[in-house]
Amino acid sequence: MKFNVSVCCDKCACTTHCQLALFNRPQQPWTFRCAACGAQIDITMAANGDHSKVVTKVQGASKLHERWL
Numbered sequence: 001m002k003f004n005v006s007v008c009c010d011k012c013a014c015t016t017h018c019q020l021a022l023f024n025r026p027q028q029p030w031t032f033r034c035a036a037c038g039a040q041i042d043i044t045m046a047a048n049g050d051h052s053k054v055v056t057k058v059q060g061a062s063k064l065h066e067r068w069l
């Protein structure tokens with residue numbers, strides 16, 4: 001299960017586009033740095049048992065939009 005997400009860095013307001021995947025686990029954490037200022041951005045994906053519902057949480061940035069592929 002993959003999705004595209006765009007986030008806006010809380011520190012410098014730079015937009016980052018990324019494609020992430022959820023593997024066979026209930027939670028998938030991702031951490032990366034803003035390409036412009038180096039601030040840490042954390043995205044955690046949490047799914048229910050059959051992955052029919054997935055929730056994403058973003059820290060260090062604001063989620064602009066996401067789209068499941």
Ligand SMILES: [Zn+2]
Pocket residue numbers: 009010011012013014034035036037038039
């Ligand atoms: Zn930044």
